[in-house]
Amino acid sequence: MAGQVLVTGLGIVSGIGISVQDTLASLLAGKSGVGIIKYLQTNHKDIPCSEIQLSDEQMCRMLSIPDSVPINRTSLMGILAAKNALADANITPNRALRIGFISSTTVGGMEKSEQFYKDFLENDTRNEYIKIHDCGACTEIIADYFGGFSFVSTISTACSSSANAIALGSNLIKQGILDCVVAGGTECLTKFHLNGFKTLMILDRAHCRPFDATRAGLNLGEGAAYLVLESDENVQARNAKALCKVAGYGNACDCYHQTASSPDGKGATLAMQYALDMSGLKPSDIDYINAHGTGTTNNDESEGVAIMNVFGNSIPPVSSTKAYTGHTTSAAGSVEAVISILAMQEGFLPANLNFKNQMAKLSFTPVRELRRNLKITHVLSNSFGFGGNNTAIIFSKIQ
Amino acid sequence: MGVFIQGIGNISLQNTFEQIGFPEPVWYNESYVRCIDPDFKNFISPIEARRMSKVIKRAIATAKSSIAESGIEMPDAIISGTGLGSIDDTEKFLSAMIDNNEKFLQPTFFIQSTHNTISSQIAINLKCHGHNNTFVHGGISFECALTEAMLLFAGNRIETALVGGYDEMTPAYFKLLNKINTSGSLAGEGSVSVMLSSRKNEKTYAAIEAIEVLYQPENIETSIEAFLDRNGKKAADMDIVVLGINGDAQGDLIYKTIAANLFGQKAHAWYKHLSGEYFTSAGFGFWLAANCIKHRQVPPFVALNSNSAGKLQNLLLFNHYRNKNFSLILFSAC
Amino acid sequence: MEALILELKKEIIKVLNLEGVKPEDIDNDMPLFGEGLGLDSIDALELIVLLEKNYGIKLDDPGKGREIFGSINIFAKYISENQRK
Numbered sequence: 001m002a003g004q005v006l007v008t009g010l011g012i013v014s015g016i017g018i019s020v021q022d023t024l025a026s027l028l029a030g031k032s033g034v035g036i037i038k039y040l041q042t043n044h045k046d047i048p049c050s051e052i053q054l055s056d057e058q059m060c061r062m063l064s065i066p067d068s069v070p071i072n073r074t075s076l077m078g079i080l081a082a083k084n085a086l087a088d089a090n091i092t093p094n095r096a097l098r099i100g101f102i103s104s105t106t107v108g109g110m111e112k113s114e115q116f117y118k119d120f121l122e123n124d125t126r127n128e129y130i131k132i133h134d135c136g137a138c139t140e141i142i143a144d145y146f147g148g149f150s151f152v153s154t155i156s157t158a159c160s161s162s163a164n165a166i167a168l169g170s171n172l173i174k175q176g177i178l179d180c181v182v183a184g185g186t187e188c189l190t191k192f193h194l195n196g197f198k199t200l201m202i203l204d205r206a207h208c209r210p211f212d213a214t215r216a217g218l219n220l221g222e223g224a225a226y227l228v229l230e231s232d233e234n235v236q237a238r239n240a241k242a243l244c245k246v247a248g249y250g251n252a253c254d255c256y257h258q259t260a261s262s263p264d265g266k267g268a269t270l271a272m273q274y275a276l277d278m279s280g281l282k283p284s285d286i287d288y289i290n291a292h293g294t295g296t297t298n299n300d301e302s303e304g305v306a307i308m309n310v311f312g313n314s315i316p317p318v319s320s321t322k323a324y325t326g327h328t329t330s331a332a333g334s335v336e337a338v339i340s341i342l343a344m345q346e347g348f349l350p351a352n353l354n355f356k357n358q359m360a361k362l363s364f365t366p367v368r369e370l371r372r373n374l375k376i377t378h379v380l381s382n383s384f385g386f387g388g389n390n391t392a393i394i395f396s397k398i399q
Numbered sequence: 400m401g402v403f404i405q406g407i408g409n410i411s412l413q414n415t416f417e418q419i420g421f422p423e424p425v426w427y428n429e430s431y432v433r434c435i436d437p438d439f440k441n442f443i444s445p446i447e448a449r450r451m452s453k454v455i456k457r458a459i460a461t462a463k464s465s466i467a468e469s470g471i472e473m474p475d476a477i478i479s480g481t482g483l484g485s486i487d488d489t490e491k492f493l494s495a496m497i498d499n500n501e502k503f504l505q506p507t508f509f510i511q512s513t514h515n516t517i518s519s520q521i522a523i524n525l526k527c528h529g530h531n532n533t534f535v536h537g538g539i540s541f542e543c544a545l546t547e548a549m550l551l552f553a554g555n556r557i558e559t560a561l562v563g564g565y566d567e568m569t570p571a572y573f574k575l576l577n578k579i580n581t582s583g584s585l586a587g588e589g590s591v592s593v594m595l596s597s598r599k600n601e602k603t604y605a606a607i608e609a610i611e612v613l614y615q616p617e618n619i620e621t622s623i624e625a626f627l628d629r630n631g632k633k634a635a636d637m638d639i640v641v642l643g644i645n646g647d648a649q650g651d652l653i654y655k656t657i658a659a660n661l662f663g664q665k666a667h668a669w670y671k672h673l674s675g676e677y678f679t680s681a682g683f684g685f686w687l688a689a690n691c692i693k694h695r696q697v698p699p700f701v702a703l704n705s706n707s708a709g710k711l712q713n714l715l716l717f718n719h720y721r722n723k724n725f726s727l728i729l730f731s732a733c
Numbered sequence: 734m735e736a737l738i739l740e741l742k743k744e745i746i747k748v749l750n751l752e753g754v755k756p757e758d759i760d761n762d763m764p765l766f767g768e769g770l771g772l773d774s775i776d777a778l779e780l781i782v783l784l785e786k787n788y789g790i791k792l793d794d795p796g797k798g799r800e801i802f803g804s805i806n807i808f809a810k811y812i813s814e815n816q817r818k
Contacts, residue, residue: 042501043500043502044501105535106514106515108535113493114493114496114497117493117494117497118497120575120578121575124578127579130575130578130579131579134482134535134537135535135536136536136537136538136539136540137537139536140537140723143614149614149615150613150614150616151612151613151614152536152614153534153539153543153546153612154534154535154536154537155532155533155534155535156484156513156514156515156533156534156535157515157531157532157533158513158515164532168547168550171550171554172550175550175553175554177550191496191501192492192493192496192509195492195496195501195504196492196504196509196510196512198504199505199506199509199778199782201778201781201795251530251531251532252528252529252530252531253477253519253522253527253528253529253530255522255523255525255527255528256523257523258510258519258520258523258775259510259774259775260774266528270528385515386513386515386519387513387515387516387518387519387522388519388522388523388531389515389518389531389532389533445752446771449749449750449751449752503782503785503786505748505779505782506778506779506782507775510775
């Protein structure tokens with residue numbers, strides 16, 4: 001059985017940048033990607049969202065993908081992010097290396113399917129897009145761009161999907177099934193889920209304000225991010241540089257309601273506790289919590305209560321970065337994993353943007369301003385999905 | 400280390416729900432057929448059921464049935480596989496969104512359309528706070544769910560798990576499938592829930608020795624031999640191999656090749672002529688495999704040859720999806 | 734008002750898929766949420782859509798829903814006072 005699970009590469013694309021460097025620069029500058037919708041063709045362009053500042057055509061050109069190849073935005077974003085992660089880790093997937101690819105998405109190919117649905121039903125002009133609608137097909141488009149993966153899978157647990165991908169990748173390495181896993185997720189903006197969230201009445205018509213007493217909802221975002229996970233044997237064997245380790249993770253179900261989190265934050269509490277148990281750390285060892293913090297009245301209260309349950313009197317600095325990237329839904333777990341690891345590596349705490357008013361129920365105030373030059377050794381990243389799918393991951397510096 | 404099958408619920412095109420052993424097969428002439436459903440009122444209250452599409456109702460019914468059969472009060476984990484989730488709700492929301500120009504849309508259809516709603520509604524129904532996950536990798540979604548369960552058992556993180564494969568075939572999706580399918584297979588739908596435990600008892604159907612999911616292996620024959628070898632077995636030790644043959648000539652070639660090359664003298668069986676083909680049809684294959692071992696028989700309507708299945712001690716379930724994703728599940732009698 | 738009340742009950746039964754419930758089963762003063770008819774927060778969202786689609790009344794604050802949908806009588810009164818279609 002392998003020992004530790006190390007992170008050797010990061011790749012991310014979102015509304016705040018199409019590289020790790022750009023993302024870092026945006027976080028340090030307090031720059032948000034939330035704004036007017038530019039790329040998605042919808043009647044609701046007035047709803048603030050965070051889009052990747054690239055059209056599909058631009059992404060195809062960057063990746064040398066010909067126009068004739070049927071592909072969707074989710075897969076394009078995924079390829080970009082995975083490419084960056086692999087380059088960062090200096091790994092080329094090949095069969096000699098037992099390497100897996102675990103992606104996550106909920107929309108899959110819906111961005112094209114919603115445009116072509118009438119054609120699907122009424123004529124044969126867009127049949128090639130029927131084949132790439134399902135989530136697994138989108139993952140395989142990304143995997144096949146690189147080749148060399150011997151295990152490929154896709155997870156969908158709403159907003160905790162890509163966190164669960166990281167957890168599964170870690171398990172596969174610990175059990176000695178694989179030496180290396182590229183794990184994360186990708187989700188592009190679609191009319192389907194923009195309208196879906198609109199019907200739930202949890203979208204803020206202004207820039208979201210996580211953990212603020214007057215918060216009015218979330219801003220959606222699109223994003224893709226992957227971590228390259230490796231066994232320590234493999235890292236040593238190829239003399240690679242490890243960024244940090246996956247110290248622990250926990251998955252628990254809130255089982256309260258399909259679209260709401262419990263007032264006592266039970267599922268979230270359990271997920272964080274399981275992550276701490278696995279890591280062998282005490283709550284007081286955690287230097288920073290990157291919260292799920294969507295900005296909805298429900299999540300922030302439930303998550304806040306859960307943080308108080310677990311951390312009691314020693315609550316570390318907490319911030320949500322969803323006001324930067326928007327809520328990238330299935331990709332949120334891995335997008336925020338990358339952000340958490342950057343914060344740890346570079347020794348800073350991202351500000352929780354737009355916070356002004358303390359929530360009466362919570363005993364902590366989120367990080368109001370960027371703080372730099374800190375020693376951060378252990379970070380906890382929370383991802384809590386609809387349906388009560390709660391996952392927490394702890395990343396630690398290698399000591 | 401084995402993991403034991405303690406209960407199975409199966410709603411399919413056959414009379415499989417809450418039947419002991421093998422029901423008499425139902426043969427269909429139509430190409431579009433739906434499941435034989437139980438009365439869901441026995442499992443779900445009307446106030447809960449009113450929002451649920453068939454795939455969700457079937458998942459809850461088979462989950463409860465398999466749990467009741469196992470005698471285990473609460474699983475430590477609930478892990479589902481589904482290719483499309485509730486395609487019915489997805490279609491309703493999508494069509495309304497297009498027809499009404501993104502106005503007056505109903506939240507229920509959106510909420511029910513997310514793939515993880517199946518696992519999560521099972522958990523809400525059972526009040527299960529355990530590990531909860533959903534795999535959505537096309538034709539091996541069920542096997543991915545089972546793979547994660549086996550990993551958690553191997554790491555001693557769980558002692559019991561509910562693993563399932565759930566998909567539905569709506570009329571609209573059947574229409575789309577016909578546009579992209581090569582030909583030959585019967586389209587199906589189904590719901591299989593399996594209760595697994597790290598301990599066996601008199602209720603045990605069979606043991607799962609190992610599972611492997613492979614992506615584009617260079618040589619599947621070598622991969623199968625390596626898989627068996629890693630688990631202390633050889634091809635010659637298998638008593639029967641259950642194949643995911645579905646009537647599609649291109650896809651079926653590899654099954655026939657492997658069956659002839661590695662298992663020429665062994666019993667061969669198939670199941671997709673009963674279950675139909677759909678993303679999680681391997682769940683039906685799993686049900687068949689477990690029942691063959693439990694009841695010590697291979698029903699004639701699944702046998703592909705006349706070779707004896709001997710002591711039915713070792714069984715290999717072999718499935719693939721589009722010749723890219725392959726799964727191998729090794730069962731043994733206990 | 735009686736016609737509106739009957740229409741409202743039929744629409745509610747249809748939109749919320751209350752199989753087996755007939756208009757005469759719903760008492761005009763019976764609480765719709767919690768006890769009584771036992772509706773929940775997802776149903777409240779559905780009723781907000783119904784309010785806009787059928788009666789042209791747009792509700793931006795989901796919190797107001799619980800008051801307005803208190804009972805059939807309260808609901809019908811709100812519609813007759815605010816209807817735009």
